Amino acid sequence: MASRSIxxxxxxxxxxxxxxxxxxxxxxxxxxxxxYDYGNPDFLDFSTRAxxxxxxxxxxxxxxxxxxxxxxxxxxxxxxxxxxxxLLLLLVTxxxxxxxxxxxxxxxxxxxxxxxAEFAKFATALALAKYMNSYSFSINKLRHFVGLLAIIMxxxxxxxxxxxxxxxLVYLAFFLVLYREGMSGTVLFLGLCAVLYFIxxxxxxxxxxxxxxxxxxxxxxxxxxxxxxxxxxxxYQRKWLLVRNILGVSVLTLGLSFLVSEYVxxxxxxxxxxxxxxxxxxxxxxxxxxxxxxSYALIGLFTITSIGFLYSCDYVFNKVLEPHQQIRIKVVLGxxxxxxxxxxxxxxxxxxxxxxxxxxxGFLNGTQTKLKYVPEQDTDFIFCTVGExxxxxxxSIVLLLFLILILRLIALSERQHGTFGRVYGxxxxxxxLFHLFINxxxxxxxxxxIGIPLPFFSYGGSSLWGFSILLFIFLRIDAGRSRR
Numbered sequence: 062m063a064s065r066s067i068x069x070x071x072x073x074x075x076x077x078x079x080x081x082x083x084x085x086x087x088x089x090x091x092x093x094x095x096x097y098d099y100g101n102p103d104f105l106d107f108s109t110r111a112x113x114x115x116x117x118x119x120x121x122x123x124x125x126x127x128x129x130x131x132x133x134x135x136x137x138x139x140x141x142x143x144x145x146x147x148l149l150l151l152l153v154t155x156x157x158x159x160x161x162x163x164x165x166x167x168x169x170x171x172x173x174x175x176x177x178a179e180f181a182k183f184a185t186a187l188a189l190a191k192y193m194n195s196y197s198f199s200i201n202k203l204r205h206f207v208g209l210l211a212i213i214m215x216x217x218x219x220x221x222x223x224x225x226x227x228x229x230l231v232y233l234a235f236f237l238v239l240y241r242e243g244m245s246g247t248v249l250f251l252g253l254c255a256v257l258y259f260i261x262x263x264x265x266x267x268x269x270x271x272x273x274x275x276x277x278x279x280x281x282x283x284x285x286x287x288x289x290x291x292x293x294x295x296x297y298q299r300k301w302l303l304v305r306n307i308l309g310v311s312v313l314t315l316g317l318s319f320l321v322s323e324y325v326x327x328x329x330x331x332x333x334x335x336x337x338x339x340x341x342x343x344x345x346x347x348x349x350x351x352x353x354x355x356s357y358a359l360i361g362l363f364t365i366t367s368i369g370f371l372y373s374c375d376y377v378f379n380k381v382l383e384p385h386q387q388i389r390i391k392v393v394l395g396x397x398x399x400x401x402x403x404x405x406x407x408x409x410x411x412x413x414x415x416x417x418x419x420x421x422x423g424f425l426n427g428t429q430t431k432l433k434y435v436p437e438q439d440t441d442f443i444f445c446t447v448g449e450x451x452x453x454x455x456x457s458i459v460l461l462l463f464l465i466l467i468l469r470l471i472a473l474s475e476r477q478h479g480t481f482g483r484v485y486g487x488x489x490x491x492x493x494l495f496h497l498f499i500n501x502x503x504x505x506x507x508x509x510x511i512g513i514p515l516p517f518f519s520y521g522g523s524s525l526w527g528f529s530i531l532l533f534i535f536l537r538i539d540a541g542r543s544r545r
Contacts, residue, residue: 072540073129074473080466081517081532085121085525087447087459088518089114090424095439095446096520097425110439110520117522121529128533133541136187136534137194137481144188144212147181151219164224178220178228179527183534186488188212189235193242194481200243209239226386227511234495238487242480251363254289255370258282262374263390273322275330279371283334286367287311290341290360297356307344311337338364390509406442407506413438414448414456414504421452439520441512444504463497463516473539482538489535493528 089111096110106112154177158165167174189212192198198205213235220229240249265278291304318333345361348354378387413427421427427449438446448456467490474486493516500515502508514524 069129069540072542074469074536074539077466077469077473077532077536080462080469081529084459084462084466084517085118087462088443088515089118091443091446091450091518092439092520094425094427094450095443113522114520114525117525120522121525124526125529125533128530129537129540131537133538136485136538137191140187140191144184147177147184148215148219150177151181151216151223155219155222158223166220166223166225166228173522176228176521176523178216178223178225179523180530181216181220182231182492182527183531185212185216185232185235186485186492186531187534189238189488190481190484193484194479198480200239201245206244227513230499230511231492231495231513234491235488237491237494238484241487242484254285254367257285258367258371259374259378261285262371263378266375270330273327273330275322279331280334282371283331283338283368286338286364286371287334287341289367290338290345290364293360293363294345297360298354303348307341311341335368338368386509406510407503410442410445410504411506413445417449417452417456419453421448421450421455424450426450441500441510441514441519442504443518443520444501444515447518459518460501463493467493467497470535473535476542477539478542482535482542485538486535489531492531 092114093111105115107116154168155165158167159169161167166178167176189209192208192212193200200206200209213232217229217232220232236244236249236252240246261282262278265281266276268277269275270277270280287307291307294300294307295304314333314337315330318330322328322330342361342364345357345364349357349361378390382390416422417427427446444456444459447459451458470486470490470493474483474490477483477486496513496516499508499511499513500519503510514521516528517525519525
């Protein structure tokens with residue numbers, strides 16, 4: 062038993078643990094700076110945010126130690142049980158959780174509040190790894206791919222039902238794992254197209270070309286659909302003649318239509334683009350029926366679906382999204398300023414980071430954070446505290462630590478002998494990357510404010526424990542790789 066313990070401690074990746082300890086320490090000092098109260102300067106007072114965070118940190122160390130002591134085979138063995146149990150917890154939370162700022166995502170356990178959505182991440186990662194490690198699994202088989210989508214989408218739907226859209230979006234990070242494991246790049250391309258259509262369609266929906274009745278957003282997106290259709294024909298069929306026909310006819314028709322609209326009779330050029338897109342799709346379906354190449358039908362389906370998605374964006378934006386979510390997106394896209402409303406957090410965060418300069422104002426000397434100008438400055442917007450107190454240098458060091466951790470986790474994932482460990486490792490990497498990019502992006506005003514924490518920095522036990530469990534399970538799996 063003693064030799065086993067010695068072997069385990071030698072197998073653990075101490076580089077990742079050291080970076081984890083550095084990040085969690087920096088995070089605690091950031092919480093101290095963000096929540097500092099001149100009337101109660103004692104950081105070890107457990108009634109303060111800093112004191113409570115210290116308790117969470119100590120508990121996370123205990124959780125990490127327990128996870129490292131478990132047999133790594135247990136994670137594979139009980140993956141589905143953990144996943145199903147977490148789904149049941151998410152479902153129960155919808156009905157029994159109190160309403161907190163419009164969402165029902167927090168469970169009250171005496172003096173402690175926990176958010177099950179944070180723990181569902183590692184459960185989903187385990188289930189995904191278990192499923193992809195099953196015998197005869199192939200991501201290119203439709204039934205297997207549908208199974209993967211179900212594993213990812215079910216917790217997303219349950220979390221959305223809790224009215225926690227930000228936490229639900231994190232689960233999209235798992236598609237990076239699927240791409241690493243052989244998912245066609247076409248799926249990612251379609252996702253990027255959807256994002257592009259949504260942003261352009263919403264951003265320029267109220268602008269018109271010159272003084273014509275042609276809406277700029279629809280015009281640009283429909284042009285992109287034609288361009289992407291022609292590009293996919295070249296990529297999958299290498300038929301330059303077809304590409305030339307579609308693009309040539311489209312450019313010529315649009316040019317003549319513009320002249321007619323400008324000098325003869327003014328009309329909406331979007332009508333012409335509709336006809337061109339539908340005509341291109343019908344042409345592709347005709348080629349499929351005559352030549353029996355499935356790619357023609359799929360590209361034609363892409364064209365028709367893209368048109369449908371474009372016009373569903375308006376419904377989703379105006380009917381599905383909540384008013385505060387609409388405002389946040391409009392602020393990010395530059396459609397509204399709203400510095401006193403939805404844009405207030407981001408504007409104050411930018412001021413705080415900018416005021417830090419190169420080296421910062423020093424620990425506990427940040428004026429923006431001390432005077433509580435930045436809302437949620439010790440949770441979702443804690444990075445602005447780092448920027449103000451430690452400046453560009455300190456913020457860069459924090460980002461460098463995250464970069465080293467992510468690169469280390471990628472290296473650990475690649476050295477796994479089995480699919481289970483590799484898939485779980487890349488799940489951890491993807492979740493950390495998503496949180497890092499979105500959180501830093503919303504603090505800098507580059508992404509919408511969707512309310513997700515910065516790993517190991519944001520105040521709160523649920524997020525800290527969730528990230529710690531996610532990481533230490535992988536470290537234990539990695540430590541046992543020599544036996545597989």
